[in-house]
Amino acid sequence: MHNSKYGKRIRELVEASLLKKNERYECPKCGKRSVKRVSNALWECRSCGARIAGGAYLLATDIGQTARRVLAGGEAGE
Numbered sequence: 001m002h003n004s005k006y007g008k009r010i011r012e013l014v015e016a017s018l019l020k021k022n023e024r025y026e027c028p029k030c031g032k033r034s035v036k037r038v039s040n041a042l043w044e045c046r047s048c049g050a051r052i053a054g055g056a057y058l059l060a061t062d063i064g065q066t067a068r069r070v071l072a073g074g075e076a077g078e
């Protein structure tokens with residue numbers, strides 16, 4: 001169990017860097033930086049009203065590809 005401390009520290013660092021609660025992100029629909037996280041897995045664009053379901057830090061990591069998939073209505077699939 002000597003690795004538990006190390007693993008916890010890495011996890012904290014990752015979460016701290018990804019979960020910026022008040023950060024805004026570019027909307028895949030209208031292109032404005034108005035997308036905010038409204039709940040754990042739901043993002044909303046304040047400009048055009050687009051709603052994007054995703055992970056807690058989905059938009060922070062890969063707004064381009066993943067959000068487009070979500071908006072298209074399909075599952076990510078294989």
Ligand SMILES: [Zn+2]
Nearest residue numbers: 027030045048
């Ligand atoms: Zn928008």
